[in-house]
Amino acid sequence: MSTEAVERRLYNALWWAKVQSAGPLEVDPETPAVAGLTRAASPDGSTVWLVPTLPSGAGHSVLEELGAPPVAVEQPNETARLLAICVTCCWTDRSAPAWPGVTGTLAQIRSVYAGMRGRAEQSSDLTLIIGSLRRLHATHWIRWDEKTAEVRLGPRVVTWTATDLSTLRDLCRHLPEPPPAELSTRPEPVERQEVLDD
């Protein structure tokens, strides 16, 4: 193998090791491509996320049939429910890909949550909601900002296939419609967005 090929393999392996240990990574758009890591431009285009992809027939989907479960998610039902709510709040143009979507708010999430439960909000709901949002943020399914109480979909959603999106579209149709988002800041001004990201 040529020196160049060896260096290329090492470069790929190091980036893969990084995304496996820390989850999808936000890098400078000038960062050279890494084989097998797909690139998702951040909403303001100033950075890109590197997200691992696997060949079909590999990944978590095959674990169930092998009877070898992955690391358990705590409160799996609540967490899945909150992911569905974030999708319905942040993926408003359902003819477009889910990434990057739009900013949703905690008020929207609480409203849809109460609607799903079919009852008025209870005091314990917020604890469950925040716990699930933190779990989903830690695993990069969403980007949850505690300070502004706003949420966006996370970079891992770029790996959703057309079939996944079709299923999610159906799911969104069955969820209560979120109220309009009242954002703490205007969504677009770039300098403001960068301050919030710190």
Add this chain to the structure above:
Amino acid sequence: MTEPHALFDSLLQDLSDRARDEVLAAFSAVQYAAHPVAEVQLAGLRDVTLRRQVQRMLKLIGRTLVHVDGTHWTAGYDDDIAASLVAQGWQPLSVIDRAVLVLVLVHSVAIPRSEGILTGDSWKSARPTTVDELRTTRISGEERRLSLQRLRAAGLIQLSGDHSGGPSYIPGPQLQRLTPAARRRLQDQLILAAAPASPIAEAIRARNGSPVVVGDES
């Protein structure tokens, strides 16, 4: 018909459909299952030729097969890749998360091992670390609670089955992904931190060929 994959296709394209399926199933099992998987369970691990393909796939992403108890397999970071990342200062865990994890490892593994209760070099243990043992003036209760949540989600610690004295923790399944060299490094680092003046710490420093600054975050 399967879509090509930019990294793995060069390895997979020469395999028959069946071999490809077996290799991908074994790759997925060692990479993503919470616990090591039994060799007898998967053709991709039983068959030496297929297992070599799994190892090649792992190598491409900085990982390697790790044999557990002689009968099971999992995957962990390749030692050379881990060394390169450490040299680059790569550290995905916050200092608080590392501190809490180390406290669990000290109480659940290092102390029982020094007492002769645990043998071998595994970081698996049934000796629970209680919340009282995790209390320290350096980490607030709220920080500790959030850290425990993150470490549990990452599989680095898990709740022990013993709830007699409130929640308690044992090392998580991810610790079984450590290669033999990584297990030894972790043991050495704990000895250097806990007993820096001991003869065994001196021997570790001599073996590593350079003085190690205790408490150095790098």
